[in-house]
Amino acid sequence: MEGTDRAVMTDTWLKKHRLIYLGATRHPFILGIRDGSVDLSSFKRWLGQDYIFVRAFVPFVASVLLKAWKESDDNADIDVILGGVAALNDEIAWFKTEASKWGVALESVVPQQINLNYCRFLESLTSPDVDYTQAITAFWAVETVYQESFAHCLEEGSKTPEELKQTCHRWGNDGFGQYCHTLKSIADRRLEKASKEVVAKAELNLLSILEHEVEFWNMSHGAV
Ligand SMILES: Cc1ncc(CNC=O)c(N)n1
Numbered sequence: 001m002e003g004t005d006r007a008v009m010t011d012t013w014l015k016k017h018r019l020i021y022l023g024a025t026r027h028p029f030i031l032g033i034r035d036g037s038v039d040l041s042s043f044k045r046w047l048g049q050d051y052i053f054v055r056a057f058v059p060f061v062a063s064v065l066l067k068a069w070k071e072s073d074d075n076a077d078i079d080v081i082l083g084g085v086a087a088l089n090d091e092i093a094w095f096k097t098e099a100s101k102w103g104v105a106l107e108s109v110v111p112q113q114i115n116l117n118y119c120r121f122l123e124s125l126t127s128p129d130v131d132y133t134q135a136i137t138a139f140w141a142v143e144t145v146y147q148e149s150f151a152h153c154l155e156e157g158s159k160t161p162e163e164l165k166q167t168c169h170r171w172g173n174d175g176f177g178q179y180c181h182t183l184k185s186i187a188d189r190r191l192e193k194a195s196k197e198v199v200a201k202a203e204l205n206l207l208s209i210l211e212h213e214v215e216f217w218n219m220s221h222g223a224v
Helices: 008-018 020-023 027-034 042-072 077-103 114-125 132-152 162-170 174-193 196-219
Strands: none
Touching: 008 020, 008 174, 008 196, 020 077, 020 132, 020 196, 027 042, 027 132, 027 162, 027 196, 042 077, 042 114, 042 132, 042 196, 077 132, 077 162, 077 174, 132 162, 132 174, 132 196, 162 174, 174 196
8 A cells, every 4th residue: 555654754753762762751750650769859849840831831832723723734733732722721720739739839939940941942933933844743742751751650560659640640641642642643744745854853853852851850850
C-alpha cells in the first residue's frame, strides 16, 4: 500500500533523540514518585512551579488555536485544541485544590529562573512568524512529556504513594494519552507537507522543549 512504510517524523525524532527524551520522561523525580522514594518537599516545590507554568501555557495554547484557525487544512484540529484549553481550565482549578491540600500557598510562589526561561521560550513560539506546523508540534511535545512521565508512575509494578496517584492520573490517564496521540497525528500530518526549513525548526524546538523539561524536573530538587 502506498505510504505504509513512510517514516513518521515524530517517531523518527524520538528515536534519534532517545536519550534526551528518556531524560525528560524518566527523570529521577518521576522515578522517585514511581518507587515511592520522592521527597515531599520536592513534590510541593514542583506543584507550585508547575502552577505558574500552566498559567503561562494557556496563552501559548491560545496562540496555537489562533494559528489553527488561520492556517489549518482540517477543521477538526480546532476541536482538539479547544479540548486542550478546556482541560487546562480544569487543571488550574485542580492545582488550587491540590495546593491547599499540601499547604502550598500558590500566590506566594516565586517563579524560578528555569521556569521563567521555559515560559519565555513558549512565548517566543506565539509570534506570528512561527507557523502552525511548528506550534502544533511544540504543543504535542510539551503535553507528551507529561503524559509519558506520569503514565509510567501508574504502570503495573509501580509503587506510587496513594496521595500522589491523583496527580499521576491527571496526565497519565488513557484519555490524556489518546489526546496526545491525536496531537501527534496532527503534527505528523503537517510535518509531512512542510518545507525543509519548517521541519528543521520544529526539530530544534522539540530539542529545546526536552531540555527545558529536564531542567524543570531538576528544579524540584531545590538545588538551583
Ligand atoms: C513543565 C510542564 N510541562 C508540561 C505540562 C503538561 N501540560 C499541561 O499541563 C506541565 N503541566 N508542565
